[in-house]
Structure formats: structure tokens, C-alpha cells
Amino acid sequence: MSIQRREFIAAIGTTAAAGLAGCAALGDDGGNGPEISGETLTLTTTTSTYDTGLLDELNAPFEDRYGVTVDTVSLGTGAAIETGRSGDSDVVMVHARSQEDEFMEDGYAINRRDLMFNDFVIIGDADDPAGISGGDDAVDAFAQIAESESTFVSRGDDSGTHTQELEIWGEAGYEDGDFGEWYQEAGQGMGEVIVQTGQSEGYTLSDRGTYLSMINETDLEIHVEGPVEGGPEILSNPYGIFAINPAVHDNVNYDLAMAYIGFITSLEGEEIIREYTVEGEQLFFPEAITEEPNFQQYVPEEWDGSHSD
Amino acid sequence: MPLELSVLSPLVVDFPFEWNYIRSIIRVSLYVSITAVVLSTLFSIPVALLVGFKDFRGKTLLTSIINTGMGFPSVVVGLVVLFTVSNEGPLGSWDLVFTPEAMIMSQFVLAAPVITGVSLAAVSSVEQNVRDAAFAMGGTRADVALVTIKEARYGIATAVLAGFGRAISEVGSVLIVGGNIAGSDGTSVTRTLTTAIQLEARQGRFETAMILGAILVVLVLIVNAIVVRLGGDTGGNR
Numbered sequence: 001m002s003i004q005r006r007e008f009i010a011a012i013g014t015t016a017a018a019g020l021a022g023c024a025a026l027g028d029d030g031g032n033g034p035e036i037s038g039e040t041l042t043l044t045t046t047t048s049t050y051d052t053g054l055l056d057e058l059n060a061p062f063e064d065r066y067g068v069t070v071d072t073v074s075l076g077t078g079a080a081i082e083t084g085r086s087g088d089s090d091v092v093m094v095h096a097r098s099q100e101d102e103f104m105e106d107g108y109a110i111n112r113r114d115l116m117f118n119d120f121v122i123i124g125d126a127d128d129p130a131g132i133s134g135g136d137d138a139v140d141a142f143a144q145i146a147e148s149e150s151t152f153v154s155r156g157d158d159s160g161t162h163t164q165e166l167e168i169w170g171e172a173g174y175e176d177g178d179f180g181e182w183y184q185e186a187g188q189g190m191g192e193v194i195v196q197t198g199q200s201e202g203y204t205l206s207d208r209g210t211y212l213s214m215i216n217e218t219d220l221e222i223h224v225e226g227p228v229e230g231g232p233e234i235l236s237n238p239y240g241i242f243a244i245n246p247a248v249h250d251n252v253n254y255d256l257a258m259a260y261i262g263f264i265t266s267l268e269g270e271e272i273i274r275e276y277t278v279e280g281e282q283l284f285f286p287e288a289i290t291e292e293p294n295f296q297q298y299v300p301e302e303w304d305g306s307h308s309d
Numbered sequence: 310m311p312l313e314l315s316v317l318s319p320l321v322v323d324f325p326f327e328w329n330y331i332r333s334i335i336r337v338s339l340y341v342s343i344t345a346v347v348l349s350t351l352f353s354i355p356v357a358l359l360v361g362f363k364d365f366r367g368k369t370l371l372t373s374i375i376n377t378g379m380g381f382p383s384v385v386v387g388l389v390v391l392f393t394v395s396n397e398g399p400l401g402s403w404d405l406v407f408t409p410e411a412m413i414m415s416q417f418v419l420a421a422p423v424i425t426g427v428s429l430a431a432v433s434s435v436e437q438n439v440r441d442a443a444f445a446m447g448g449t450r451a452d453v454a455l456v457t458i459k460e461a462r463y464g465i466a467t468a469v470l471a472g473f474g475r476a477i478s479e480v481g482s483v484l485i486v487g488g489n490i491a492g493s494d495g496t497s498v499t500r501t502l503t504t505a506i507q508l509e510a511r512q513g514r515f516e517t518a519m520i521l522g523a524i525l526v527v528l529v530l531i532v533n534a535i536v537v538r539l540g541g542d543t544g545g546n547r
Contacts, residue, residue, distance in 0.1 A: 042407060051512050059493035071407060071498055073488035087396035088406045191511040217513030251396055251404070 050074035078158030087249030119226025124203035151202025156185025345416035378422025387482030431464020
């Protein structure tokens with residue numbers, strides 16, 4: 001048992017945090033081979049990126065190159081950002097620009113980059129009780145779901161998808177609290193919500209990536225396409241990545257966070273993102289590297305740089 | 310050698326990821342829960358003996374607090390431990406958030422009241438005259454405690470099992486403080502059987518979730534059998 005435990009502690013590359021036992025175990029290992037840096041990067045990200053499996057593809061070559069470990073914690077966008085706010089993560093990858101902007105304005109996030117995008121799709125029961133199939137207006141589709149009082153399952157967890165969903169409801173003239181019994185807040189990850197929507201024969205808003213990665217496990221169909229398939233712009237789903245400001249939290253692994261951002265926004269990282277497919281379909285479209293300058297990615301959307309002239 | 314390779318390769322190709330994944334999850338689950346239960350037991354049994362033997366003001370109140378702790382919601386414990394170990398919490402400098410050690414802390418908090426409460430009931434039910442006899446035969450306080458533990462061993466074994474059951478089957482606190490982390494090669498860092506089941510169910514892979522659930526039940530059965538056997542052995546010495 002003690003040997004297993006030692007192996008285990010060494011394997012996860014526990015830092016000084018493991019306490020004295022952990023230090024002893026790491027010390028033992030030091031004699032056996034060349035010591036590589038062995039540092040750990042904590043990445044907090046959203047369930048929708050995590051559940052597609054893309055991160056394993058990105059992290060493995062990064063870990064190989066730098067000899068480090070990436071600990072990926074998947075939460076809703078809101079929770080992922082809060083983890084960064086308390087300094088418990090080094091790098092954050094999320095998809096809710098309004099929340100990211102607020103986080104940058106508060107001084108916690110620095111060096112934000114646009115990473116990639118995919119889109120949201122409105123999925124629902126194959127019978128389509130609200131009759132929204134084939135439409136190209138997401139706002140109208142939401143209004144029809146509400147008028148027909150068809151079951152709609154919301155993430156209800158302050159995630160990027162939830163943020164986007166509320167924005168569409170807002171466009172359709174519904175505020176949080178206007179909904180009837182047909183509107184169910186799940187408070188769970190995207191995969192769980194898709195499962196739950198399938199069970200209750202309703203509708204939900206999903207990112208295309210998670211939906212495709214679960215296509216074998218669900219009977220739900222896409223009723224309204226996102227911009228990737230020519231749908232409305234309101235369903236676009238851009239992902240951003242940023243480091244936690246070491247001036248605010250001096251414990252964060254800023255160097256490694258920047259190395260990670262550098263890697264996944266490199267040509268190699270972009271290539272991995274571009275070539276990642278599920279069921280033969282590309283899930284994410286990299287947008288970190290462009291020939292045209294894109295200054296907007298580094299600053300909050302409403303930022304006006306003119307006064308610094 | 311080529312023959313051997315060709316025979317082995319289908320197995321190696323088909324299962325390495327899954328097997329490594331499941332094995333590392335089992336290892337993390339057992340490491341976290343067994344450590345937490347051992348620590349809880351070392352803490353709880355002396356407390357149970359002290360509270361059981363001594364009469365003092367507030368004993369009833371303390372007992373009710375312990376019994377309330379037995380039903381403490383695991384997510385609340387997880388939240389409190391997260392705030393404690395978080396970078397901005399009192400133990401922030403120890404860098405414990407999202408580690409198995411933080412999970413051990415929260416499971417300790419969950420298991421300790423169960424083990425204390427059930428042990429206390431067992432110890433209290435050992436008759437006063439047994440303790441008096443041990444004392445009368447010249448036993449020191451430690452001897453009296455040992456006799457009591459021996460008399461109450463079934464109750465204490467039940468207490469440890471109940472604590473273990475609570476620790477290994479809870480999902481709320483380890484998910485919050487551990488972060489459900491697995492490496493890019495599928496090796497679990499802080500992913501336990503319960504959090505893995507939660508994740509697999511979220512991703513709609515109910516088959517894997519069911520397999521993990523079955524493994525969890527079998528593990529609990531094995532641990533129960535071992536503890537009951539240990540209890541039985543001491544019974545034979547009587």
C-alpha cells in the first residue's frame with residue numbers, strides 16, 4: 001500500500017502541497033532519472049470544451065514538450081472564472097465574452113486571446129412539437145417554443161451557453177422569470193442537459209461540439225443551425241483564453257500559463273484544433289492566427305483605445 | 310516473440326486507455342477514502358471513548374452535535390473545505406486545492422462524525438460492570454479503554470464501515486475540492502469512482518457509468534468482508 005501510494009504521489013507530480021510525505025516521495029524519485037520541471041498547470045475550462053475530448057488532444061503534445069502536467073478542471077464558465085478570481089487556476093478557457101470582459105476589467109485576466117469558435121444549435125425532439133425546424137431565425141424559434149409551451153431545458157448554471165441562451169430569450173422579449181412551467185433549469189453540464197432534454201422530449205440550446213460528440217447517445221435533432229452551417233450570427237460561439245494576472249495572485253504559474261496560451265494559439269495548436277473531428281465533423285474553427293490584426297481580442301469589447309493617443 | 314506480440318497486440322490496442330483509466334480511478338478512490346477513514350478512526354475512537362466514559366456538562370449537547378454531523382450534506386462540506394484550501398482561504402499557501410489531499414480533508418470531515426457517533430453508541434452500551442471489573446483487576450485507564458474497545462468491537466467495526474461507506478460513495482465534496490481531474494492520457498489525478506460516474510453520465514456514456522458503479526459496489530463489498538473478517542478473528546480469541 002505504501003509503495004502504491006508513493007507511486008501515486010510521484011505520478012501526479014504533487015508539489016510541496018502534498019506535505020512532508022509527498023516531498024519524501026518526490027525526493028526518492030529524484031535519484032532515478034533526470035529531473036524535468038514537473039510543474040503543474042491548472043486549467044479551468046467549460047464543460048462544453050471538456051466533453052468534446054479536444055483538450056486531451058491539445059494537452060498531450062504540450063505536456064510532452066515541456067515535461068509538465070496539465071490539470072484540467074471542467075466547470076461552467078461562471079465557475080471557471082470564479083476559480084481564476086480566487087487564484088486557484090493559472091489559465092482559463094471559456095466562451096462568454098461579456099463575462100470575460102468583466103473579468104479583464106477587474107484586473108484578474110491578462111493576455112486574452114481569441115482561440116477558436118464553433119456555434120450553437122437549437123436541438124430538440126425529432127417530432128418538433130413547436131414546429132421550428134428549418135427556420136433560420138433563432139429568436140423566432142425561441143418565441144415559438146415559448147408560445148407553444150414546449151419543454152425547454154436550460155443549463156441554468158451561469159455557463160457560457162446559459163449566458164447566450166438568456167441573450168436570445170432577451171431578444172425574443174423574455175426575461176429571466178417570465179418563463180412558465182415548460183422552462184426547466186437543469187443547473188448541470190451540457191451533456192447532462194442533452195440527456196435530460198432527450199428524456200423530456202423538449203428543446204435546448206447546445207454548442208455544436210457537445211451535441212456532435214453525443215450524437216450516438218441522443219435522439220435529439222438539430223432544428224435551427226448556427227453560423228457554421230449558415231445559420232444566424234446570434235448563435236456563434238467564440239472561445240477565449242487568458243492567463244491569471246500574477247500581480248494580483250503571485251502564486252499562479254504565469255510562465256507556464258503563457259507557454260500554454262502560446263502553444264494552443266501556435267500553428268501547431270491551430271492544426272490540432274482544425275483536425276479534431278468527431279463523427280467526421282470538425283468541431284472547432286481556430287481563429288487565433290490571422291493575417292489581419294485583431295486588436296479587439298486583447299481588450300474588453302467596449303474598450304476605446306483612442307484616448308491613449 | 311513475433312507470435313507473442315501478435316497474440317497480445319489486440320488486447321493492448323483495444324484496452325490500454327480504458328484499463329489505465331479505470332485502474333487509476335480505483336486507485337485514487339481507495340487512496341483518498343481509506344486514508345480519510347484511517348485518519349477519522351484514529352481521531353474518532355479516542356473521542357468516542359472520552360465522551361463515553363466521562364460525565365460532564367454539555368455531554369448531551371456534544372452528542373447531538375456529533376449526531377447532526379453524521380447527516381451533514383457533503384456539498385456543504387466540500388464548499389467549506391474549498392474555501393479553506395482555496396488560494397484566498399486560511400490554508401491557501403499550502404496549495405491544496407484540486408489535490409487528493411484536499412479530498413482527504415473533506416472526506417475526513419464527512420466520515421469522522423459517523424465513526425464517532427456510531428462508536429460512541431457502541432462504547433456507551435458496554436456495561437459499566439465490565440469496565441469496573443477491568444479496573445478492579447488492577448487495569449490502568451488504558452487497559453480499561455482496551456477492554457471497552459474489545460467489548461464494543463462489532464459496533465466499532467460497524468462505525469468504521471459506515472464511515473468508509475459515507476466516504477467512498479459521496480460525490481459532492483470530492484467533485485468540488487478535487488475538480489474531477491484526469492490527465493490527457495486518461496490517468497486519474499483527482500477523479501474518483503463517484504465523480505467519474507457523474508462525468509460519464511453527463512456525457513451520455515451510461516455503459517461506462519454502469520461498469521464504474523458495479524466496481525464501486527464490489528469494492529465496498531470487499532472492504533466490508535475484510536473488516537467483518539477482522540472483527541470475527543478477534544472474536545475467536547475470546
